[in-house]
Amino acid sequence: MNENCLFCKIIAGEIPSARVYEDEICVAFNDISPQAPTHVLIVPREHFASLDKAEADHRETLGHLLLTTAQIARQKGFAEDGYRVVINTNADGGQTVFHLHVHLLGGRPFIFPPG
Ligand code: AMP
Ligand code: ZN
Numbered sequence: 001m002n003e004n005c006l007f008c009k010i011i012a013g014e015i016p017s018a019r020v021y022e023d024e025i026c027v028a029f030n031d032i033s034p035q036a037p038t039h040v041l042i043v044p045r046e047h048f049a050s051l052d053k054a055e056a057d058h059r060e061t062l063g064h065l066l067l068t069t070a071q072i073a074r075q076k077g078f079a080e081d082g083y084r085v086v087i088n089t090n091a092d093g094g095q096t097v098f099h100l101h102v103h104l105l106g107g108r109p110f111i112f113p114p115g
Pocket of ligand 1: 032087096098
């Protein structure tokens with residue numbers, strides 16, 4: 001746990017969140033500022049700052065995050081219609097919280113490329 005990290009505090013239950021899924025590797029909760037009808041963040045329990053800081057040891061965790069994202073999309077009912085998965089990375093990627101997280105956005109169409 002990183003004492004200065006918002007998502008570590010959410011994972012620890014020190015800051016409330018609307019959880020949609022959790023297991024031994026990750027926690028998923030609704031984004032506080034949703035950009036689509038469904039906007040869920042899938043977050044590893046282990047703190048590492050960004051995809052840029054991922055190492056070979058994180059291989060299983062990273063795979064698990066994506067499989068969990070796809071599972072939540074199916075549960076939400078929009079998997080067949082489609083959805084957007086985003087990992088903002090570092091400043092130019094638009095990352096604001098430096099605990100790696102996957103955005104799952106669904107329930108509307110998305111354009112590409114994003115802004
Ligand atoms: P990023 O810009 O990729 O680092 O994404 C950080 C996301 O965290 C943003 O979409 C925020 O809306 C979201 N966020 C910030 N604070 C909270 C919070 N307390 N609970 C849930 N989501 C949050
Ligand atoms: Zn953290």
